[in-house]
Amino acid sequence: MDFGFTEEQELLRDTARTFVERNCPPEKAKQWDDESYFPADVVAAMGDMGWFGLPFPEAWGGGGGGPIELAVLAEELSRASFDIGMLYIGTFIPGLALYDWGNEEQRARYQEGMLTGSQRFAVSISEPDAGSDLGAIRASAVRDGDHYVLNGTKMWCTGAGLPNCVIVMYVRTDPGSSRHNGLSVLIVDPSMDGVEIRRTPTLARHILGTNEIYLRDVHVPAENLVGPENQGWDVLMSNLELERTIISGSYVGAAQSTLDIAVAYAKEREQFGRKVGNFQAITHQLADLQVDIDSARLLTYRAAWLLAQGKPVAREASMAKLKGSETYVNVARWGMQIMAAYGFSTESVMSHRYRESIVAPISGGTSQIQRNAIARSMGLKGT
Ligand SMILES: Cc1cc2nc3c(=O)[nH]c(=O)nc-3n(C[C@H](O)[C@H](O)[C@H](O)COP(=O)(O)OP(=O)(O)OC[C@H]3O[C@@H](n4cnc5c(N)ncnc54)[C@H](O)[C@@H]3O)c2cc1C
Incomplete structure (x- = not known):
């Protein structure tokens, strides 16, 4: 080992x-x-x-x-x-x-x-009625000669409004299909006629921004089909574990630097003639948070190692995503408590972390969806 x-x-x-x-x-x-x-x-x-x-x-x-x-x-x-x-x-x-x-x-x-x-590149899967339930995708792409004609609404497409971005979009190409069948992947250029992008106001994640996309008779060349027609689900699944693992690495980094900010503050701030970081109520909390982060880090690198070995990793990637995202929320929540009023000021980095962390257990598959996957790997129903 x-x-x-x-x-x-x-x-x-x-x-x-x-x-x-x-x-x-x-x-x-x-x-x-x-x-x-x-x-x-x-x-x-x-x-x-x-x-x-x-x-x-x-x-x-x-x-x-x-x-x-x-x-x-x-x-x-x-x-x-x-x-x-x-x-x-x-x-x-x-x-x-x-x-x-x-x-x-x-x-x-x-x-x-x-x-x-x-x-x-941006990835567009979610729709108004297709969040956790990706099989509910409805946006349609109908083949018409050397084009597909797209109609529908996509949601929460992160980064789609940035310069020089194309969208890897999941749409339904077989109108008679349901659930995970009949989906395909098309490359959609936001400048194509009939594409309208509207930025969604959010609590945080404003650097990339997330967007609604309205598709009205958008003509996408058939040469923009990625992978076989109607096999979009396989494309979607093929990168999922890597995505969950790498994103967990991000949660660990964000959580660690958030904790570092809280620790630095606790070492400086004095009340009752002592550094607040010397009150056991604070030191034990900070210690617990570091244990949480290290647990998330170990889960992340275990999943990354398994991926590198080409071994099955579905359960471990979900565990890493679950633990990493919830740790980031927990660290930011406690960071706010430790910095108290100074954290609550919107001038503080902690206030940014507090806003940003809250979406970690939502985007990229919610915590409930990760728990479902882990439960399934334990032979439980997991739905
Ligand atoms: C900042 C941000 C960026 C995003 N970026 C992208 C992106 O780039 N591309 C993209 O396609 N999407 C993106 N998304 C969408 C994201 O993937 C979805 O928000 C997420 O999958 C959850 O869907 P939902 O928000 O519609 O919640 P819903 O699916 O409506 O869920 C509502 C609640 O019910 C729970 N729930 C749902 N189903 C189950 C179940 N089977 N068992 C137990 N609980 C369940 C959920 O956990 C949640 O608590 C982004 C979202 C956000 C907020």
Whole structure:
């Protein structure tokens, strides 16, 4: 058994940590969230580091990184904020689906942009009536000659409004199908006629932003079909465990930096002639939170290791997602209590973490859905 990282992984961790300190410290991330500002220069700098190419094979010009390297990077970048981590993860996850399922022409079309990060991707699954229940997707794509004609409404598409972004969209191509059958994946360009994007006002996650998408007779070229027609469910499932694992790395990083802020404050703030961090009621809470974070970290890297070994990981990825997301909420909740009134000020980074963390057990599959999956793996009904 080996809990250590390789020298390369350690170097990646150190480099990413320095990157965050220089380019996007938590205070900056908070400011950008307040201003709904997209830091294109930071994304370009990530591209200069070669990080967008990391998930792709070396033979294709990528970095040949595996799940462990991606989790390390996700953890470190998300010390800035979860949304900063998602600037990275949120584009390469749908990019990987396109790489894995796309044909040669599609891969070639996006190769340079994928490897440099100049091309962004968003993933669009959710709809007004299809949240946890992905089989309820209704947006339709009807084949008409060399096009598909799309109609419907998609919801919560993160990052779709950013510059140079295309949407990896899940739609129903077989009108007679139900549930998980008859779905397909199409690449939709937001500039296509009939596509309307409206940003949804949210509590946080304002750097990427999340969007409603209205589709009215949108003509998408048939060459934008990714993978076989009516097999969209297989595409969706193929990356799910990687996504849950890497996102858990992000929750761990965001939670750790949130705890670090609370600890630093507790060491400075004095009441009753003592540092508040010397009251046992506070120190024990901080200790418990660190145990929680380390538990989430271990679950994350176990899932990443299993993925790297090509072993089954459905249960472990759900455990990591569940623990990571709920830990982030718990740490931000307690961070607020420890910083008290200063945390409650909307000028504090803690207030940003409090807002941002609350969505962690919702997006990317809710905590209930993760518990269902874990229960199923235990032979329980899990619905
Ligand atoms: C900030 C943000 C970003 C997002 N980004 C994207 C994106 O980029 N692309 C995309 O497609 N979607 C995205 N989503 C949507 C996200 O995936 C959904 O919000 C999530 O899957 C839950 O769906 P819902 O919100 O409709 O909740 P619902 O499914 O309506 O659930 C409501 C409640 O019922 C519970 N529940 C539902 N079914 C069960 C069950 N079987 N057993 C037990 N409890 C259940 C849920 O856990 C929840 O508590 C995003 C959402 C947010 C908030």
